[in-house]
Structures are given as C-alpha cells and as structure tokens.
Amino acid sequence: MTSPPELLPAAGTVPFARDLARHGSRPAVVTAGGTLSYAELADRVDEVARALGTRRRLVLVAGANTVDALVGYLAALRGGHPVLLVPGTGPSTRALVEAYDPDVLIGPVDGTWTIQERRAGSAHELHPELALLLSTSGSTGSPKLVRLSAANLAANAESIADYLGIRDTDRAATTLPLHYCYGLSVVNSHLARGATLILTDLSVADRCFWELFRAARGTTFAGVPYTFDLLDRAGFAELDLPHLRYVTQAGGRLAPETVVRYAELGRRRGWDLFVMYGQTEATARMAYLPPDLARTRPEAIGVPVPGGRFRLAPAPGQPDGVGELVYAGPNVMLGYARTPADLASGRTVDELATGDLARRGPDGLWEIVGRRSRFAKILGLRVDPQAVEALLARHAVEAACLGADDELVVTVAGDAAPARVRRLVADEVGLPPRAVRVRTVPRLPRLATGKVDYPALRDLAATPDAPPPTSADDDLCRLYAEVLERDDVTPEQSFVDLGGDSLSYVEMSVRLERVLGTLPPDWHTRPIAALPAPAAGRPRRRALETSVALRAAAIVLIVGSHIPLFTLTGGAHLLLAVAGFNFARFQLTDAPRRDRLRQIRAGLARIVLPTTAWIAAMLVVTDQYRLSTLLLAHSLVGPADGGTEWHFWFIEALVYLLVAAGALLALPRVDRWERRFPFGLPVALVGLGLLGRYDVFGLDARYGLPTALVAGWLFALGWAAARARDVRQRLLVTVAAAATVPGFFGEPAREALIVAGFALLTWVPAVPSLGPVNRLAGVLAGSSLYIYLTHWQVFPHLRDRPLLALVLSLAVGVAYGTVVERVWRLKLNRLLKTRR
Structure with a gap:
C-alpha cells in the first residue's frame, strides 16, 4: 500500500505511524471487542490524517486507551501535525486548551469521538521538528510541556524495541495510560516492530484483565511501582500466563526486595523482568537493568539504552563519585514549552540534567542515590513538596514535606490531626492515602537562618513511626481512628461505642482481620483493650466474617x-x-x-x-x-x-x-x-x-x-x-x-x-x-x-x-x-x- 503524497507535508513524520500498512494483515490491535489488522489500522489512520489536512496544525488528542484515541494520535503524527496528548476532557485538559489554544481537538463529545476543527489553518508558528507535546511526569494540567521531535520518538521507540528484543509476534497489554510517556512508549516501540497491542483500560487487579490477557495470548505488560502492589493483591504469582515473555517496570524506584522477588518469580515461570529508568524529557527511557542482573543488583538502574550515554555533573556537598546524572542521546527533548510562542523554538538543550544524584558502580552499572531538587516521583506521579507545604499552610497547618521512593513524608508541627492532614494532601495531590505518611512534632527543626532543617527532617523520617513507648492497643486505636475518621479513640471504647455502623463495619473487620487474624464474634462490642493480641511470628489463618x-x-x-x-x-x-x-x-x-x-x-x-x-x-x-x-x-x-x-x-x-x-x-x-x-x-x-x-x-x-x-x-x-x-x-x-x-x-x-x-x-x-x-x-x-x-x-x-x-x-x-x-x-x- 503506497502512502498518498498529500499526507506528506514538509515536516518529518514518524516511521511507526507512517509505515503501518507494510505489516499487512498482521494483528495490530486486540480489544475485548475484536481485532484490527495493521492494514485496517492504516486505513483508519489515513482517513483521519486526510481530514486533518496538509497544513500543519496543533492537534490535541485525548489519550485514552481506546482505538479511537490511538487512531487520532497516529493520524496526527502520520500527517506531520504536532500532537498535544492529554489525559481526557477534565479540568487539566481544559486548562491546557486555554493555555495553548490548539487548532484541532480530537476526543469524545457526548460519547462519540469527534474531530473538532477550531480554525482552518493554525494560530501558531510550529517548528518543523516538533512532533509531540507531553506534560512532565505526572504534572498534567501544568502549562509546562515537554517538546519532542519526530526523531526523538523514532529513536526511543527503536532503542526500546532493541534492548527488549521486541518481536512481531509479541502482544503487549496497555496497562498504563496512553498520555503517560511510559505507556506511550509501549505503544510506539511495539508498533515500530509490527507487534500487537492488547488495548484496554482494565486494571491488573481486575480478573477481566487477565482473562483478556490470556485470551489474546499476551506476552508482556508494563508497570509502575504501584502496579506491583496490585499484582500482589491479585495473586499474580499463581496466575497461569503461558505466553508471558517479559515484564517491564519504570515510573519510580521499585524496592530492591520487590525487584528480587519478581525476578525470582520470572526465573521460575520462564519470563524476564526489565527494570528501567526514564523521564518524559528523554521521550521515555534512558536506562535499563539487564534481566540477568535483577537478582544480584536490584538497586541499580543499569546501563544506558542503545544510543544513550551518562555522565556525572558536579553536585556541591556530595561525596566523591556522586554527582548529578546527565543524559545525552537522540531521544533528549528539544526543550520545554511554557507558552504557545515556545512552539516555534527549535532545540534548546543537548543534554538532560535529570536532577537525580547518582554514582557508577565498579561493575559499570549506574545507581540513583537521591534527588538534587526537592521534586519527588511517588508512584509515578511527580510531586512538589513545596506546593504541598503551601497547601497545608492555607489550612493553618505548619508542615514540611519530603519525598521518598514510595511515599510523601509530611512532618507537622503542633497538634493537627494526622488523619485530616493525610486527607488534605491525598485529595489535593492525587496520591492514595497510604502513600502519605504524617508525623507530628512539637516544632519543626530549623537552621540558624530560620529555614527548615530538611536534613534533620530526613533523619527523623528514617526513624520508626511509632513514638516509644507504644503498645498493641495504641496501634489498634490508630487503626480505629483512621477507619472511623475520629481523633478521640481510646482503648476503653469499642467499635459500637465509637459510632461504627454496618457500612464501616465491613472495612474495619477486613483490616482488623489482617492485624489480629481470626476475629472473635463479638469483636465489635469489645473494648479495644480487650481484643486478642496478634500471634507474632506465627502464620495466621485468613477468615471472612460471614x-x-x-x-x-x-x-x-x-x-x-x-x-x-x-x-x-x-x-x-x-x-x-x-x-x-x-x-x-x-x-x-x-x-x-x-x-x-x-x-x-x-x-x-x-x-x-x-x-x-x-x-x-x-x-x-x-x-x-x-x-x-x-x-x-x-x-x-x-x-x-x-x-x-x-x-x-x-x-x-x-x-x-x-x-x-x-x-x-x-x-x-x-x-x-x-x-x-x-x-x-x-x-x-x-x-x-x-x-x-x-x-x-x-x-x-x-x-x-x-x-x-x-x-x-x-x-x-x-x-x-x-x-x-x-x-x-x-x-x-x-x-x-x-x-x-x-x-x-x-x-x-x-x-x-x-x-x-x-x-x-x-x-x-x-x-x-x-x-x-x-x-x-x-x-x-x-x-x-x-x-x-x-x-x-x-x-x-x-x-x-x-x-x-x-x-x-x-x-x-x-x-x-x-x-x-x-x-x-x-x-x-x-x-x-x-x-x-
């Protein structure tokens, strides 16, 4: 099938979007509703590309995990139009529409995917190399965007396909959103090799996801650290997945013990675990840990992706051998955009200063040891601790925040209720409450200058949460307080005394059973102090209240x-x-x-x-x-x-x-x-x-x-x-x-x-x-x-x-x-x- 010349404007196009038809009748997309071949996908992409026309325009695409969204994204790339890929049609998207005034909107209107032309031409001067605009990791809705070129997309897709060894027989499930650079990289790299996408927005915690994965003969899926928590809950280790070849992980640091556990599981079950490191500013991936090293070097990010290289830049106050990690390669972004005027700019950066502090081990593997800036990536979401502090200050809470690998530590001065602080932060930032750890101190530690002493807070955060002395009753009181949203729980009270009802009873019984094991039938009327203590070191039988x-x-x-x-x-x-x-x-x-x-x-x-x-x-x-x-x-x-x-x-x-x-x-x-x-x-x-x-x-x-x-x-x-x-x-x-x-x-x-x-x-x-x-x-x-x-x-x-x-x-x-x-x-x- 020959590409019509009217779809080839002067700007460069991306090979995996341009050459879909060359894979012919091979399956391109599998959904719960059926299969779409590459030839059929190419026809749909060409049809939308023709509708977009030959004059380059800024095209906003709502990046859902659907065939319509995929076609819209590929069609814009196919026609050489810069794509602004957004989560959906919510407030963050409306903010970006207002900030960047896209010429075309592709997304759902009253449930039907529609191309909305806001003007015949373009309101913008668009640089010839510009192909894609993405929000920086997790900061959706911010006017600050990453500018990526067609060469960036092609290079990173090929690089990922190379080190993962993607085959045209592979079938990758879309476990991450299309608008997230990691999820998008799965799409790009597999299309680049003529592989198949299992297109779904189901969670790995959903039994229907695994039914679809098995039925479609899935060979791979991707996950951020939180995904692996869900896999544990879903009983992944016991699932029969005969076609699984490899699992990839990125989006934040996965605990080394979890890396080892999943690498061992993969070794027993015949699949590989690829732990990876990346940022949106590098299109997606910068490093990967070879699977055979995952069990022995789980703390490392590994080696640069093909075509990439690392160096260390000096970082004041760091020990010898530690510096800021700087990456160079063909996948480094053109630069940032903060206003529509920036869309006319060409390359403004040649290297990417990651903001991560790193060192290189004797075996040549790179390791991340900290962050130079205070931004933190938690469960794949970029969080600004300073913004959280400002939020709490507006609620009359004096606090200082630090980002760890899988949680945000909020240290609060005074007598603010931890449950209230946790809810405020979780609701505003979008983190699950379990990822927000709240500690209370009489006053925040400060330097002689009056500034908060963050190193002292980090040392404090490394100490155990529970202040000594403590008891099992204290832990249970905290659990009751969290479930019942009360801050006046005492060991003398029972669940019923505290106003528990049949709705809160369900959550309380399930969570209490995890702590105590089998519950006495009258636990809800017993004072907390009268509940049995957990049997330390002895496996508990699981039970569910009838x-x-x-x-x-x-x-x-x-x-x-x-x-x-x-x-x-x-x-x-x-x-x-x-x-x-x-x-x-x-x-x-x-x-x-x-x-x-x-x-x-x-x-x-x-x-x-x-x-x-x-x-x-x-x-x-x-x-x-x-x-x-x-x-x-x-x-x-x-x-x-x-x-x-x-x-x-x-x-x-x-x-x-x-x-x-x-x-x-x-x-x-x-x-x-x-x-x-x-x-x-x-x-x-x-x-x-x-x-x-x-x-x-x-x-x-x-x-x-x-x-x-x-x-x-x-x-x-x-x-x-x-x-x-x-x-x-x-x-x-x-x-x-x-x-x-x-x-x-x-x-x-x-x-x-x-x-x-x-x-x-x-x-x-x-x-x-x-x-x-x-x-x-x-x-x-x-x-x-x-x-x-x-x-x-x-x-x-x-x-x-x-x-x-x-x-x-x-x-x-x-x-x-x-x-x-x-x-x-x-x-x-x-x-x-x-x-x-």
Missing part, C-alpha cells in the same frame, strides 16, 4: 441475575435478613434509648440520602422513574404496572422496616422489653411478620401490600439470629427459616439459597478465606447498597456482553459509593468541628 461474605455474594447474585449472566435469585431477600442481623448488632447497643434512636436515624440517612440523590439524578436524565420512586413510595401509591419503579423495592422495604423498628423502640416500654428479652422481642416480631408472609387476613390480594409487610419477617428473623446466644435459640432460628421460606416464591433453588444463608449467618461467625478474597469481598459488601442503586443504569447497555455488564455494574456502584462516603465523611468532620 455477614460480609453474604453481602458480597448477594449483590453479585442480584446483579448477575438481573443481566442475566446467570439465574440464581434470592440475593435481595437474603440481604433483608443480613440487614436485620446488622441492625441488632449496631443499632441495638447498651447505650441509652436516645442514643439508640440517634444511631437508627443516622443509619436511615446513610441509606435514604444517597438513594434519593441517585434517583433524582436519574429523573433528570431518564424517563424511567416517577415522583413516587423518588419519595420511596412506589409500593404504597403505585402504579402497580410500573415497568421500572419496582427497581428499588428492596430499599423501600428496608427503609420502612427501619422506620418501623425505630418507632417501636422509641416507646420506652418496648425499649425496656428489648433490653430484657433481646431474643424474645424479635421472635415475637417474626410471628407478626408471618401474618403478612401468609396473608392471613387476605389483604395482599385486595390492596397489594408493600414488600416490607410481606417479607418483613425475614428482617426480624435476621434480628433474632443476631440475638441467639445458645444452641437452642440458634436451632429455633434455623428451623423457623427452613419452615417459612419454602413456598414463599415457589422456586426451590431460590428458597434453598435463602435458607442456606440463614444457616451460615446463625451458626458460622466466619468462613475460611484468603487475603485477596477478603479485600474484594470488603469492597463489594461495603458498596452493596450503591451497586444495587446504580446497576439498573449500567447493565441494560451491555446485555450482549453479560460478563462485562457485571464487572462495570459493580465498578460503577463502588465508584458511587466512594463519592458518597467521601462526602459523608466531609460533612461528619465539619459537624464534629462545629460541636467542638
């Missing part, structure tokens, strides 16, 4: 049956029983009646507010629901033939049952009865509920009773299960479930599921499990309400791909839950501050 396991399993069954991916119903009715079980444990404490009622109101708010917020949003964007749905009154006012209003029957029933239980317990006499007969009262309520279950008075046929009345006995029976204290009481609950559930639906499998769930809930406090399973179950159980709410708007669009529908339904619910929990905690913190 109510958490049932919540996680039930929500998967509900969503999967609605799609339908499978048909195994009964999950929602089982959740009613679990709700009753948790109501007894968290709302019916030994606290005074008013405190109990306050807890019930808070629990109702945690259900009603996110539910009505979601339904209100859906009323705006769809016509599925009515005002009765928003008011959670559909089961009362109908219409009886509504097609979608029944979606939220479970939440309506749960709300009515909680309101009814709260109203009963608001009566002083009933409150006293419950305390005196904790098992007898729910059993009596089961008896009342069975009147509705069996429609003793024939009301259901005439009036269409709400589900709360018809199925309310399940909630009461779950309540009774939580209050059962001996074998006789547990047998009574089990027999009641086995006697009353069958016949309710007329579906034996559905009824057997509910009875089995009741038996587990009543007799088995915890089930054997694995650490990764616990974490996954914790996420699903903690988000079960939100998954139930949101899945109705997700799976109908993916009925022809039921497995993907299930995964996305769960993921959207978890995301909505994360937003709700963050908003809830912010409001709670403001309330606590107001009370203080």
Whole structure:
C-alpha cells in the first residue's frame, strides 16, 4: 500500500505511524471487542490524517486507551501535525486548551469521538521538528510541556524495541495510560516492530484483565511501582500466563526486595523482568537493568539504552563519585514549552540534567542515590513538596514535606490531626492515602537562618513511626481512628461505642482481620483493650466474617441475575435478613434509648440520602422513574404496572422496616422489653411478620401490600439470629427459616439459597478465606447498597456482553459509593468541628 503524497507535508513524520500498512494483515490491535489488522489500522489512520489536512496544525488528542484515541494520535503524527496528548476532557485538559489554544481537538463529545476543527489553518508558528507535546511526569494540567521531535520518538521507540528484543509476534497489554510517556512508549516501540497491542483500560487487579490477557495470548505488560502492589493483591504469582515473555517496570524506584522477588518469580515461570529508568524529557527511557542482573543488583538502574550515554555533573556537598546524572542521546527533548510562542523554538538543550544524584558502580552499572531538587516521583506521579507545604499552610497547618521512593513524608508541627492532614494532601495531590505518611512534632527543626532543617527532617523520617513507648492497643486505636475518621479513640471504647455502623463495619473487620487474624464474634462490642493480641511470628489463618461474605455474594447474585449472566435469585431477600442481623448488632447497643434512636436515624440517612440523590439524578436524565420512586413510595401509591419503579423495592422495604423498628423502640416500654428479652422481642416480631408472609387476613390480594409487610419477617428473623446466644435459640432460628421460606416464591433453588444463608449467618461467625478474597469481598459488601442503586443504569447497555455488564455494574456502584462516603465523611468532620 503506497502512502498518498498529500499526507506528506514538509515536516518529518514518524516511521511507526507512517509505515503501518507494510505489516499487512498482521494483528495490530486486540480489544475485548475484536481485532484490527495493521492494514485496517492504516486505513483508519489515513482517513483521519486526510481530514486533518496538509497544513500543519496543533492537534490535541485525548489519550485514552481506546482505538479511537490511538487512531487520532497516529493520524496526527502520520500527517506531520504536532500532537498535544492529554489525559481526557477534565479540568487539566481544559486548562491546557486555554493555555495553548490548539487548532484541532480530537476526543469524545457526548460519547462519540469527534474531530473538532477550531480554525482552518493554525494560530501558531510550529517548528518543523516538533512532533509531540507531553506534560512532565505526572504534572498534567501544568502549562509546562515537554517538546519532542519526530526523531526523538523514532529513536526511543527503536532503542526500546532493541534492548527488549521486541518481536512481531509479541502482544503487549496497555496497562498504563496512553498520555503517560511510559505507556506511550509501549505503544510506539511495539508498533515500530509490527507487534500487537492488547488495548484496554482494565486494571491488573481486575480478573477481566487477565482473562483478556490470556485470551489474546499476551506476552508482556508494563508497570509502575504501584502496579506491583496490585499484582500482589491479585495473586499474580499463581496466575497461569503461558505466553508471558517479559515484564517491564519504570515510573519510580521499585524496592530492591520487590525487584528480587519478581525476578525470582520470572526465573521460575520462564519470563524476564526489565527494570528501567526514564523521564518524559528523554521521550521515555534512558536506562535499563539487564534481566540477568535483577537478582544480584536490584538497586541499580543499569546501563544506558542503545544510543544513550551518562555522565556525572558536579553536585556541591556530595561525596566523591556522586554527582548529578546527565543524559545525552537522540531521544533528549528539544526543550520545554511554557507558552504557545515556545512552539516555534527549535532545540534548546543537548543534554538532560535529570536532577537525580547518582554514582557508577565498579561493575559499570549506574545507581540513583537521591534527588538534587526537592521534586519527588511517588508512584509515578511527580510531586512538589513545596506546593504541598503551601497547601497545608492555607489550612493553618505548619508542615514540611519530603519525598521518598514510595511515599510523601509530611512532618507537622503542633497538634493537627494526622488523619485530616493525610486527607488534605491525598485529595489535593492525587496520591492514595497510604502513600502519605504524617508525623507530628512539637516544632519543626530549623537552621540558624530560620529555614527548615530538611536534613534533620530526613533523619527523623528514617526513624520508626511509632513514638516509644507504644503498645498493641495504641496501634489498634490508630487503626480505629483512621477507619472511623475520629481523633478521640481510646482503648476503653469499642467499635459500637465509637459510632461504627454496618457500612464501616465491613472495612474495619477486613483490616482488623489482617492485624489480629481470626476475629472473635463479638469483636465489635469489645473494648479495644480487650481484643486478642496478634500471634507474632506465627502464620495466621485468613477468615471472612460471614455477614460480609453474604453481602458480597448477594449483590453479585442480584446483579448477575438481573443481566442475566446467570439465574440464581434470592440475593435481595437474603440481604433483608443480613440487614436485620446488622441492625441488632449496631443499632441495638447498651447505650441509652436516645442514643439508640440517634444511631437508627443516622443509619436511615446513610441509606435514604444517597438513594434519593441517585434517583433524582436519574429523573433528570431518564424517563424511567416517577415522583413516587423518588419519595420511596412506589409500593404504597403505585402504579402497580410500573415497568421500572419496582427497581428499588428492596430499599423501600428496608427503609420502612427501619422506620418501623425505630418507632417501636422509641416507646420506652418496648425499649425496656428489648433490653430484657433481646431474643424474645424479635421472635415475637417474626410471628407478626408471618401474618403478612401468609396473608392471613387476605389483604395482599385486595390492596397489594408493600414488600416490607410481606417479607418483613425475614428482617426480624435476621434480628433474632443476631440475638441467639445458645444452641437452642440458634436451632429455633434455623428451623423457623427452613419452615417459612419454602413456598414463599415457589422456586426451590431460590428458597434453598435463602435458607442456606440463614444457616451460615446463625451458626458460622466466619468462613475460611484468603487475603485477596477478603479485600474484594470488603469492597463489594461495603458498596452493596450503591451497586444495587446504580446497576439498573449500567447493565441494560451491555446485555450482549453479560460478563462485562457485571464487572462495570459493580465498578460503577463502588465508584458511587466512594463519592458518597467521601462526602459523608466531609460533612461528619465539619459537624464534629462545629460541636467542638
């Protein structure tokens, strides 16, 4: 296939974008939806390149891991147009559009990828060598960009393909974003050798990613340090990946022990580990560690990439043999751009001063020993500690920050709450909270000049976090404080005393199980000081609290049956029983009646507010629901033939049952009865509920009773299960479930599921499990309400791909839950501050 001459302007083009067609029918891109050959990809690229025209223009491309984004990127390069590659369409992209005024925008508009021409020509003078503009490592949204030439891109792609030994039979998964230089280098180097891209935005922690990787016969994937944490959680060491040839790592320093561990794993499994070093300013890669040295020299960055070279520049105050690492090679950028006027500039740098302090070992391998500047790259994200200090100062927090390899250390002067400081920093910078370590000191150490003594802070950061003396109770108090977002935790308090509920219980139980091992059934009511100490040096058996396991399993069954991916119903009715079980444990404490009622109101708010917020949003964007749905009154006012209003029957029933239980317990006499007969009262309520279950008075046929009345006995029976204290009481609950559930639906499998769930809930406090399973179950159980709410708007669009529908339904619910929990905690913190 011959390239049309109208696509070849005077500026140089990039070979891997220009010569796609020469690979013919070889697979270029594999997605979950199918395969695109190089010839097909070339046709699509040429079509978009023609649309962009022959006059060079600045083209902004939203760099998603999709075929449309890939085609847009390659088409701009193919036509010789400088590409401004950005993360998406969010605030950082809007800031870059405002700063650089691109001539063409390629990205999604209302879900459809579109070429938006903002002008026929160009508003800019564009240097002939300019091919690509990228934000510096992690600093997306900043007007400071890296200017790369076509020669930079071609040289680095060939260099990487050379030392990795990329073959045309290789298949690389896109585990990193296209707009990130490391992720982009995977694309460029594999296209340069006619290899295949497995194009996906799934996480390595997602089972669907590995299903796609295996089905596509994946041979390689890339990761930053955080990726390897996710691999550990996903049980990567146990995965069967028969075609895997090598794994690459860059984006920050990987702990030497992790390098050794993965190198050993690769040696046993027949694949190589390439540890690499790079910066956006060098297009992507500057050095790599040969795989055969990973086990013996895991602290080294290795040798320069083919065509590159290092030298050391003097760095004041450093020992002999240590200096600033300076790199030279054909992949060094043209220079920086800070304004549109800089797009006309040619080369302004010949070498790259990396800002890293380095030395060269006797074996010729290079090692990074520190940073010359205070910028730090943490989990692949470039962080400016000075900007973090300024942020905290705006919140009246005096602090000094230091970047380490995998965390930001924030030293705070005074009595600021560490949990609050961690949230402020994590939210602003974009780091996960676990990567922000907060230390408190009476005052910051300072030099005679009055400046902060950062060397002294670095020494302090190297000491253990916990101030001596400490105890296991102190550690547990800190864990409770973090999960419950409180700073007044004492060893004399229990989870229930501290206001824990069924939502926070999930996270608390999973995290506490990691520390203590198997938890006692009544851990939530025990004072922290009365919890068992962890057995040091002895492997612990993993277990998962049964109510958490049932919540996680039930929500998967509900969503999967609605799609339908499978048909195994009964999950929602089982959740009613679990709700009753948790109501007894968290709302019916030994606290005074008013405190109990306050807890019930808070629990109702945690259900009603996110539910009505979601339904209100859906009323705006769809016509599925009515005002009765928003008011959670559909089961009362109908219409009886509504097609979608029944979606939220479970939440309506749960709300009515909680309101009814709260109203009963608001009566002083009933409150006293419950305390005196904790098992007898729910059993009596089961008896009342069975009147509705069996429609003793024939009301259901005439009036269409709400589900709360018809199925309310399940909630009461779950309540009774939580209050059962001996074998006789547990047998009574089990027999009641086995006697009353069958016949309710007329579906034996559905009824057997509910009875089995009741038996587990009543007799088995915890089930054997694995650490990764616990974490996954914790996420699903903690988000079960939100998954139930949101899945109705997700799976109908993916009925022809039921497995993907299930995964996305769960993921959207978890995301909505994360937003709700963050908003809830912010409001709670403001309330606590107001009370203080």
